[in-house]
Amino acid sequence: MRTVSENRCFGGVQGVYAHASEATGTEMTFGLFLPAEAADGPVPVLWYLSGLTCTHENAMVKAGAQGWAAEQGIALVFPDTSPRGADVADHEDYDLGQGAGFYVNATEKPWAPHFRMWDYVANDLPELLFAEFPLERERQAICGHSMGGHGALTLAMAHPGRFRSVSAFAPICNPTGSDWGRKQLRAYLGEDEGTWARHDASRVMEEKGFEGPVLVDQGADDQFLELLRPETLARAMATRRQEGAFRIRKGYDHSYFFVASFMEEHVNFHAEALWA
């Protein structure tokens, strides 16, 4: 692992690090905010998964999360959204290939060799983080925006006992029923739609749910409502009697201005679960 940068931030350190990932077979870059308390021992950690076109950097500089995390004494980790590099497959569309990993393990050509973001976020990066930094493996939570909201929800439900809480800003809720999903799941996982189901947050929510609290915020003026399909997740949460809240926010769109506006509430929501 090598240090790309470290900046003092809200009394802690906002770092950027790169490491060779076994899962993706590439060098991967991530951001990590450690609050001041990390100097004295392990702290809880909140994962933030980003959306289409993002790198590790977008949320790190635009979401305004560090101040609230510092107040709560918790760390933040910002993974990249795909493998990258000249030797890594890509596509001319913004929503496929590099910057659009969709948090799955690709099985199809040309994506299979490197596009293993599920394994990267679920296994590879955690191993590194808990070995290298003062983070509490027993106190993890996860959130994300858009494609990252999809990733946060599906990863949280697939790993019972790992995350104490999960939240999402304008998540892709129903990728098996949307052009933000069908295109990518077909490309990465192939024609057999049976392999897609475990990557559909609404379907997994309806079938098994999440053992902790779930928080979802969705802007009413989001320009991508037809692609996100929030109604499928709202219905699944209600059908499942899932502990949590699904909220529609009048006037807000899909941007980071929306994310930043409600970041305090999301960090505090997770902090309550992390410190319980």
Next chain:
Amino acid sequence: MRTVSENRCFGGVQGVYAHASEATGTEMTFGLFLPAEAADGPVPVLWYLSGLTCTHENAMVKAGAQGWAAEQGIALVFPDTSPRGADVADHEDYDLGQGAGFYVNATEKPWAPHFRMWDYVANDLPELLFAEFPLERERQAICGHSMGGHGALTLAMAHPGRFRSVSAFAPICNPTGSDWGRKQLRAYLGEDEGTWARHDASRVMEEKGFEGPVLVDQGADDQFLELLRPETLARAMATRRQEGAFRIRKGYDHSYFFVASFMEEHVNFHAEALWA
């Protein structure tokens, strides 16, 4: 004036607008955050002047100011840092020409036709803002970062009665004595150093000071300390017996992580003066 974008943000609206500027003779772009209270009538306004290489956008997306401004019910305006365009003079160095207006009115070739950022921020943009938006002309404050801190301090001291308070993050304090200043003042204003003096915050502070409170934050690990010369301003403030505070922040550098870390304190500092 045309609307480039408007996004709901912390209960208000983060807008981006473009207009034909008489001062610069170009189209200029600026950001404006209006809190929810602006729907009911004029609100106070805090100017934020950005640093070298920045556009109107950097602070708008990275400084985390909107949340605090929303809490205080004040607007934020984010001007660009120079005229721009294919027909506008430029230079290969990052610290001269486009993105580096230095908040002066250029008198020298090739800069004189468009590089009139002093007039733009002092006269042109205010006329537009107070005509088009619900902002209180009697309740203005100003802040800035690096080159923008230099601009905020010099503009505030040159316009007694206009701004109730002024603050700066890591300002260029002594441009007449620094490579961040001598190069640009010579290029824009010519060889006669007598014309430079009113653009040197430390010298103006020592000669006339500011009638309201002044707040300056400077990171102790700033990578540009030799260019910023904070000691000149600290000395001038103390010599002048200027009301205010000059603070050194251990461990912080020159980045927006530093700015964001102390934005709450700066917004609240201005709000106290604006609502007095």
